[in-house]
Amino acid sequence: NAGVTQTPKFQVLKTGQSMTLQCAQDMNHNSMYWYRQDPGMGLRLIYYSASEGTTDKGEVPNGYNVSRLNKREFSLRLESAAPSQTSVYFCASSPGTSGNEQFFGPGTRLTVL
Amino acid sequence: AQSVTQLGSHVSVSEGALVLLRCNYSSSVPPYLFWYVQYPNQGLQLLLKYTSAATLVKGINGFEAEFKKSETSFHLTKPSAHMSDAAEYFCAVSGGDTGFQKLVFGTGTRLLVSP
Numbered sequence: 001n002a003g004v005t006q007t008p009k010f011q012v013l014k015t016g017q018s019m020t021l022q023c024a025q026d027m028n029h030n031s032m033y034w035y036r037q038d039p040g041m042g043l044r045l046i047y048y049s050a051s052e053g054t055t056d057k058g059e060v061p062n063g064y065n066v067s068r069l070n071k072r073e074f075s076l077r078l079e080s081a082a083p084s085q086t087s088v089y090f091c092a093s094s095p096g097t098s099g100n101e102q103f104f105g106p107g108t109r110l111t112v113l
Numbered sequence: 114a115q116s117v118t119q120l121g122s123h124v125s126v127s128e129g130a131l132v133l134l135r136c137n138y139s140s141s142v143p144p145y146l147f148w149y150v151q152y153p154n155q156g157l158q159l160l161l162k163y164t165s166a167a168t169l170v171k172g173i174n175g176f177e178a179e180f181k182k183s184e185t186s187f188h189l190t191k192p193s194a195h196m197s198d199a200a201e202y203f204c205a206v207s208g209g210d211t212g213f214q215k216l217v218f219g220t221g222t223r224l225l226v227s228p
Contacts, residue, residue, distance in 0.1 A: 004156075031214055040122065042203060042218040043157075050214050058215070090156055098213040099145045099164035104156035 001026050004105035006091050012111045013081045021076040021108050023091030029103070030096035032074035034058075034066060036087040037107075043090065049074055050096060081112045115140045117204050119219035127227050132176075132191040134222050136204030139185065144208040146187040147216065148178055151201045160202070163187060174198070199226045 007022045025032065030051045035043040045058030049068040063085060065077045074093075078085060088109050092102040120135040138144060145164050149157040161172025168180040178189045187204060201223045205216040 033215075040220060042220040043216075044218075045215060048215060092157075094214070096214055098208070099162070100213075101147055101159045101162055102216060104149075104158070106156045107154075 003027065004091055004093055004103055006089075006105040006108050008108060009106070010109050012113065013078075014113050015082060017081050018077070018079050019081065019110075020078075021089055021091075021110075022073070023075065023105060024073045025091075025093040025103070026072065027093060027095075027103065028071070029093035030071070031094045031102075032068065033092040033094070033102060034064075034074070034076045035090045035092065036060065036085075037090060038087050046076065046089075081110075083112045086110060086112045115144065115206050115208075115217050117206050117217055117219035119202075119204055119222050121222055122220065123223045123225060125225040125227065126194045128196055129193050132189070132194045132198065132224065134189040134202050134204075134224065136178075136187045136189065136219060137185055138187065138204075138206045140206060140208065142208065143182070144206045145213065146178075146180060147205040147207075148172065148176070148187075148189050149203045149205060150174075151203065151221075153200075157203065160189070194224075194226050196226050196228065199224055 004025045033048040034046040047066040049055045052071045091105040094102045118137045147162045148160040161170045163180045171177045204219040
């Protein structure tokens with residue numbers, strides 16, 4: 001099992017460009033998440049999908065959109081990238097029931113110039 | 114809303130010394146608590162979790178944590194540090210008014226281990 005996979009690993013964008021970060025999990029998990037990690041701020045939740053067909057905003061959703069394509073895949077889209085979106089992005093998945101931990105992907109390092 | 118406080122953004126220890134990383138949480142109801150470790154340029158990996166069973170929880174790599182409700186704490190310890198323990202450690206909480214499907218993370222503590 002690959003667990004949680006993310007593509008790409010690295011990306012450099014210019015201000016105003018758009019891109020989609022891809023995430024897939026092969027653990028048959030119900031819930032999936034997108035976080036951003038910035039120095040000194042821990043991980044902050046951008047969006048999550050509690051189950052296939054649903055998505056909800058997290059703590060920092062502005063400037064992002066998500067799509068739960070199917071049970072396996074959850075993508076994050078930046079429509080018009082800004083330097084403030086320079087960060088490391090992590091996707092995670094979880095069975096979605098009480099007490100379950102989340103399993104993390106390796107991350108995407110995004111730089112917006 | 115629930116929150117997690119990790120005291121000390123950096124902790125330095127010598128190899129073989131006790132490791133103590135502090136985590137305090139705020140929650141109106143008994144929470145679920147987690148410790149994750151992040152090695153450089155990698156994702157987060159679960160060290161251990163508390164889900165209302167035993168208050169002393171043992172995890173991987175010799176780490177353990179004790180849930181103390183009266184102190185709202187869930188500190189992470191390891192009796193003897195190894196060079197390979199150098200990493201960033203995150204405490205997280207779920208449950209209560211946040212809901213069990215979301216995790217709220219602390220800001221992390223970087224553990225430095227010197228020879």
